[in-house]
Amino acid sequence: MHTTPVAGRQPFAPALRTRRTAIFVFMLVVGVSMASWVVRTPAVRDLLDASTGQMGLVLFGLSVGSMTGVLSSASVVRAHGARLTIAIGGTSLVTGLALVGVASSLGLTAGVFVGLALVGGGVGMSEIAINIEGAAVENASGRSVLPMLHGCYSLGTVLGASLGIALTAMSFPVVWHLVAVAVAGTAAALWAVPQIPAETGLARKGSATSSTWREQLSVWKQSRILMLGLIVLALALAEGSASDWLPLLMVDGHGMSETLGSVIFTGFAAAMTIGRFSGEPLLARFGNVAVLRVSALVSAAGIALVVFADNVVVAGCAVILWGLGAALGFPVTLSAAGDSDDPTSSVAAVATAGYVAFLVGPPLLGFLGEHYGLRGAMVVVLVVVALASLLTSAARPRAERASSPATSGDTPSA
Template structure:
């Protein structure tokens, strides 16, 4: 691997680490934000919908932006929105303005959607250059960032440090990491791939790849696995606080356990994929996540529920990066397929969980998580669509209508 490629890969790792810190910093302080805004769980779900609105705009815009200007441009715009969004959330929380937090989350979500879909396209391109898995470790860096962010959030929660100042400091750190990363990423990676694949542009081009039946099944798998991850990211601290009557610090600690398990699963995923192949690894992962989540739902004590989040985190860890990798090593339309699968995953990751808040107003967060459990069981039955551990170029071409 030459020096330029090494800098490229390192830049992706660095920014994903920073993005994970930013996401976990927000998640770990959600109980404090809710208390500062003085809203109910259902109303907090409405505030969180700002993240979903922004994310939908970001992920649906990212593919066309990458195709026209390249991944570096999309990442730069996304990073700017992430930083701005965190600053607006900080201000909205300090002023007790739910609308301000909603708007900040919309900006933050839009930036995350723009940047992370582009990062998946860039990561798949690096895999093609160096011939080794990159996406599991790339997402592992995001998870490692969530561990760091959760630790920081737990400590600052215990110290009653103001949420606004916390998020402001994180925004400054992400801005510094973004500048370093954007300067090292080569120009026009996704743009060049889009030109080579010569498909229709715009929304029509994004939808065209879904004519592949196998890609539809892969999309369902990534939707379910991302939903399982996103539900924990949005609701796990509050689930423990409201469902098991633990302190906010203990709720943050539970999320730290989950994030640590996600990190371990992603960094250890390479040997498992080589030994068991993609389909079996993701099937076992989905079943592990389902088992852990089931225990969290029915556990008689917070200690048992907290311990079960280890299975939940380990199980949810590999679904997203493996499915994106399957899409990326296809011999045709790799960039478009990665963008489509990433979009499906991020929509589930960010749109599904706020809906759980509205359901929780009627049945509670613990029972609302049965929806996530059902999706995981469906995913476990569809993993044959992921094929073996070989690259798609070596596997039979998928059948299209």
């Protein structure tokens, strides 16, 4: 991370503090919205009378939207700035969430698919832009921002899941739950988005950053960026698979009730929140490489226990390890990507890999779950996360890479 030592850090300037608060609020909205959908997944499945494979197809709507949002986000940021990109993504997110609620109450599978496509598109487009803004605030302030930014997302999932659990226990209608969250999210975003500078990420005319698609993709020729992309892909898959499947994994794979399955998901979200809000002191003490390596191994241990342990208590407690381990993967890797000569391209590229894994991977696990059960499908996640621990040297700060250029991995590959 490209931050100053803890003891020497200066307070945020007022303008930077406002920008930081705005992106924190927006990420909180995203977290609440996503968790509200996740905890009502079993209820939506029942309303649609869908099998595990059919739910995988429904979740593919999230993938279609996310790919559209993810692949277009960097270009929209370059052309119009992060603020407009976040506004477009936020509008898509809240509209899609409301549509999911209405369509599921009417038993319209196609409507839920479209709603999830809008949710995925909104998340993909806005979150890549907001990570670019977060990296810009880090570079301007010399302070860590991205771990806490993603912590706000996790805090939002805790709040959203807690509300969802209470409403599920009350048999509160899905439609009114999701529509209410969409309305509240709209109100919060209307304050937050205008606080973000319009010029963040905007390419200057005639500059090297005003590039074609082919030139933007050339960032992947750097071995370091490729390794960071693989790390974030693995740990984002660990996070995304839990976000999409954990309640059903506990209900169908371990025989828990729907309410208890939602409680377990809330424990996962709480572990993610604790891990992310603890990130700054851990990173300052141990550094990016050690924190990422331990994170991957701890997450792998938790997933292994959930998959292979037949004891419900052990499996439930292992979810905490799963969450703690996955917590810092995404923000620390993005922060490392931002520590480069072209932070907009690097952050956008690595974030794209992460969101592809987060949103596209879990629906594919549904197809595996249809044949091998959800516990069996999670073995894929376990293997990928364990392998990611071997690549974490790519997250070393620029100063350390400069002192050992032979192993820095910054030079373009052949």
